[in-house]
Amino acid sequence: xxxxxxxxxxxxxxxxxxxxxxxxxxxxxxxxxxxxxxxxxxxxxxxxxxxxxxxxxxxxxxxxxxxxxxxxxxxxxxxxxxxxxxxxxxxxxxxxxxxxxxxxxxxxxxxxxxxxxxxxxxxxxxxxxxxxxxxxxxxxxxxxxxxxxxxxxxxxxxxxxxxxxxxxxxxxxxxxxxxxxxxxxxxxxxxxxxxxxxxxxxxxxxxxxxxxxxxxxxxxxxxxxxxxxxxxxxxxxxxxxxxxxxxxxxxx
Amino acid sequence: xxxxxxxxxxxxxxxxxxxxxxxxxxxxxxxxxxxxxxxxxxxxxxxxxxxxxxxxxxxxxxxxxxxxxxxxxxxxxxxxxxxxxxxxxxxxxxxxxxxxxxxxxxxxxxxxxxxxxxxxxxxxxxxxxxxxxxxxxxxxxxxxxxxxxxxxxxxxxxxxxxxxxxxxxxxxxxxxxxxxxxxxxxxxxxxxxxxxxxxxxxxxxxxxxxxxxxxxxxxxxxxxxxxxxxxxxxxxxxxxxxxxxxxxxxxxxxxxxxxxxxxxxxxxxxxxxxxxxxxxxxxxxxxxxxxxx
Ligand SMILES: Nc1ncnc2c1ncn2[C@@H]1O[C@H](COP(=O)(O)OP(=O)(O)OP(=O)(O)O)[C@@H](O)[C@H]1O
Ligand SMILES: [Mg+2]
Numbered sequence: 268x269x270x271x272x273x274x275x276x277x278x279x280x281x282x283x284x285x286x287x288x289x290x291x292x293x294x295x296x297x298x299x300x301x302x303x304x305x306x307x308x309x310x311x312x313x314x315x316x317x318x319x320x321x322x323x324x325x326x327x328x329x330x331x332x333x334x335x336x337x338x339x340x341x342x343x344x345x346x347x348x349x350x351x352x353x354x355x356x357x358x359x360x361x362x363x364x365x366x367x368x369x370x371x372x373x374x375x376x377x378x379x380x381x382x383x384x385x386x387x388x389x390x391x392x393x394x395x396x397x398x399x400x401x402x403x404x405x406x407x408x409x410x411x412x413x414x415x416x417x418x419x420x421x422x423x424x425x426x427x428x429x430x431x432x433x434x435x436x437x438x439x440x441x442x443x444x445x446x447x448x449x450x451x452x453x454x455x456x457x458x459x460x461x462x463x464x465x466x467x468x469x470x471x472x473x474x475x476x477x478x479x480x481x482x483x484x485x486x487x488x489x490x491x492x493x494x495x496x497x498x499x500x501x502x503x504x505x506x507x508x509x510x511x512x513x514x515x516x517x518x519x
Numbered sequence: 520x521x522x523x524x525x526x527x528x529x530x531x532x533x534x535x536x537x538x539x540x541x542x543x544x545x546x547x548x549x550x551x552x553x554x555x556x557x558x559x560x561x562x563x564x565x566x567x568x569x570x571x572x573x574x575x576x577x578x579x580x581x582x583x584x585x586x587x588x589x590x591x592x593x594x595x596x597x598x599x600x601x602x603x604x605x606x607x608x609x610x611x612x613x614x615x616x617x618x619x620x621x622x623x624x625x626x627x628x629x630x631x632x633x634x635x636x637x638x639x640x641x642x643x644x645x646x647x648x649x650x651x652x653x654x655x656x657x658x659x660x661x662x663x664x665x666x667x668x669x670x671x672x673x674x675x676x677x678x679x680x681x682x683x684x685x686x687x688x689x690x691x692x693x694x695x696x697x698x699x700x701x702x703x704x705x706x707x708x709x710x711x712x713x714x715x716x717x718x719x720x721x722x723x724x725x726x727x728x729x730x731x732x733x734x735x736x737x738x739x740x741x742x743x744x745x746x747x748x749x750x751x752x753x754x755x756x757x758x759x760x761x762x763x764x765x766x767x768x769x770x771x772x773x774x775x776x777x778x779x780x781x782x783x784x785x786x787x788x789x790x791x792x793x794x795x796x797x798x799x800x801x802x803x804x805x806x807x808x809x810x811x812x
Contacts, residue, residue, distance in 0.1 A: 322714050351716035361711035365729050374725060375715035427715060 273336030275300045275431050275462040276321065281330035283313075283320055290316045292486030294330070298431075298464060303457045305473035305494070306466040308483030309509060314466035315358075317483070318433045321464070322355045335430055351379060354424030355433040358440050360416045362408040362423070368395065369404040372423045379427070387426075394422045398452055414445030421452055432456070434465040438472075450476075470513055474498050482506045588776045595768045595777040602764030603784050606750040609678075609760070613685040613750075614743060620686060621693030622732075626723060628694070629701050642694075649691035654752050658684045662756030681753035689746050696738045700731030737803060740796040744789055 276298040283291040290313040298304050306314045319325045321332060323339060323346045332340045339349045363371050372391035376382045382390070395401045398418050408416055417437055424432060434453065438446045450472050457463065457476050467473050473480055474494045481491040482503070490503045501507050573579065627635075627642040649657070661684050666675040674680070704727045712722035754763040761781050768777035 319710075324710050324714060347713075347716050347718050350714055353714075355714045357707065357711065359707060361707045363708065363711070363726055363730075365733065375717060378721050378725060379716040423715070 272300060273333070274298060275302070275335060276464065277333040278321070279331045279333075281317070281320060281332065282328045283316055283325060284328055289486055291320070294486075294488060296481065296488060298462060300462055301460045302478045303461075303463045303465065303476055305477035305480045306464065306483055307468075307470065307473060307480060307509075312483040313486060314483055315435050318355065318435050318464065318466055321431075321433060322353050323349060324355075347379070351427055352430045353433065354427060354429035354431070356417070356420050356424050356435065356437050358436040360408070360413075360420045360440070362416055362420055364408050367405050367407055368400065368411070368419050371408070371419060372426050375423070376426050391422075391426055394426055395419075398422055412445060413441045414448045417441065417445075417449050418452055421449075421456075425456075430462065432461055432463045434463060434467075436466050436468060438467075438469060470498065470510075482509065484509070584774075586775045586779060588774055591768075591772055591774050591776040592780055595765070595772075596780045598764050598768065599761055599777060599780040599784060602759060602761040605678075605758065605760035606747075609681055609685065609750045609753060609758075610743075610747055613682050613689065614746065616682070616686040617689045617693050617746070618739075620690040622697050622728070624690060624694035625697035625701060626728070628698055629723075631719075646691045646694055649688055650695075654684070654688050654749060655755060657688055658752050658755050661687075662753075677753070677756045677758045680756060681750075681758050684753070685746065685749065688749075689742065692742055692745075693739065696735050696742060697731065699738075700735035701727055703734055704730045734803075737796055737800040740792065740799065744792055744796070747789060747792070748785060 274297050276296070278294050278296040281291050281294040282289070294317060296304070306317065308314055316325060320327050321334075327340060330340070331338055334349065334352060337349075338344070339346075363374070366374065369388060369391055372395065373382075373384070373387040376387040376390065377384060380387075392401060392404060395404055398421070400415065400418055400422065403411060403415060403419070408419070411419065417440075421437070437453075438449050441449065446469070450469070453463070453465070453472075454476060465473070465477070477494045479491055480494045480497040481488045482497070482501075482505075483489070484505050490497070490501060490506045492502075497506070498510065501510060576582075624642050624646065627638050628646070630638060658681070662677055662680040665673060665680065701723075708726055708730065709722050712726040713719070717725065750760065751762040754760055754766070757763070759767075761784060765777035765781045769775055
């Protein structure tokens with residue numbers, strides 16, 4: 268062991284199948300604290316599955332996952348305690364439709380961290396203010412634009428003060444003109460030192476924000492590296508093909 | 520639009536112009552007046568014919584005497600209504616218990632994982648049993664059977680067992696309604712709650728069940744219309760309620776008119792509730808349609 272702090276996230280030999288369909292076939296990944304890692308790869312390559320495994324929303328078949336040095340895949344680990352430290356934001360927002368914005372954000376701090384309603388709501392409001400959503404605190408999700416809903420979902424995850432934030436294609440469900448406001452939020456978080464693993468189809472965004480880009484193919488991380496090299500001089504043929512298709516589709 | 524004062528232009532004569540909508544509106548009014556008139560006329564003819572057949576039936580006079588005696592009707596109505604008060608009490612108490620027990624059974628049945636298998640099995644067996652048995656049978660077995668055992672401390676009052684029977688019977692149905700509601704909440708809602716660190720129970724309590732309950736209010740009301748009527752079942756074990764009161768009157772007068780009073784009381788109470796339920800369903804459907812736009 269070295270004296271360096273444990274990586275924020277370490278994945279070793281992760282395997283996951285759905286029935287007969289192997290989706291992840293030996294994923295190894297290290298994410299340092301304050302690092303931003305982008306996962307790219309074709310649709311169905313397992314990006315979402317990988318993120319869901321890290322958040323223990325899927326049971327894994329083999330391998331180990333460590334968060335800040337603690338093995339979260341160990342038997343008998345308290346999954347609720349682990350999930351508190353890992354935030355996840357979904358493509359479809361998944362806000363609670365029967366709760367106001369303020370209730371959405373303050374629910375977990377109140378019920379999980381046992382904060383008083385007053386404290387939880389005050390802190391939620393501060394966060395909402397920071398992300399330009401304070402005037403929406405009393406609204407219900409169906410009264411918000413997609414971009415606003417996704418920003419609320421991000422705030423809801425941040426309210427638990429996670430050590431690690433997982434973002435799963437958080438702009439794919441948004442109209443193009445709403446993408447920028449959400450990506451700006453993520454840039455701000457990256458600048459603030461948040462450790463993030465981001466599955467995305469927005470290559471320009473990945474190039475802009477990622478410290479490292481990982482290309483998922485055939486259930487493995489086929490190639491990884493700094494964004495400049497990955498996008499300008501990919502080593503693997505499969506990576507080249509993938510990027511060529513993306514360029515042809517006008518998304519880089 | 521039209522240039523007023525000038526000669527008519529093409530736009531002035533356009534169907535969509537000034538006169539267009541008003542003309543269409545007037546016509547629609549005329550059409551709806553006509554269809555109302557036709558509906559009314561056909562109703563008069565239909566029910567008139569039906570009435571004529573009934574009144575001219577060979578047994579009509581005997582029927583009128585034993586079912587439609589106004590003196591007996593008005594004489595029995597006050598007691599019948601008084602008896603109905605017992606049904607109202609049964610209904611209100613049972614309804615509260617059913618709402619709680621039904622939800623509990625539904626939640627137990629939707630607990631995932633092998634650990635909860637025995638709980639799920641028990642809950643499922645309960646639901647199957649009480650949905651399969653005819654209500655009359657259950658009320659006899661519980662209302663006469665259990666007090667008949669003579670175990671010390673076990674209540675013997677029919678009213679108590681009436682409540683127990685109605686609660687057990689209807690909770691089985693209502694739990695299925697709740698369960699359908701719980702299953703209709705998309706799993707991503709539970710995933711979002713769990714990912715925030717909420718426990719399985721907290722996710723159910725704060726995220727899944729509140730959404731489920733909102734969705735099942737109309738079908739729940741439908742079940743309560745059924746419950747309202749089924750409160751007469753308890754007359755079988757000697758609870759003096761509306762139906763039993765009518766039976767007593769019938770036996771005393773050798774006349775069936777008191778049952779007409781019972782029917783009328785149920786119509787007056789149940790139809791508004793049924794209409795209200797229909798209105799709720801229609802409103803929800805309109806809302807859902809607006810939501811998917
Ligand atoms: N719950 C599930 N049950 C069965 N198969 C699943 C399930 N979830 C995902 N899959 C399958 O696993 C594969 C990987 O899916 P995943 O959603 O992880 O891909 P992805 O890289 O996120 O794709 P996209 O870019 O389209 O979001 C797909 O073939 C998908 O059909
Ligand atoms: Mg995905």
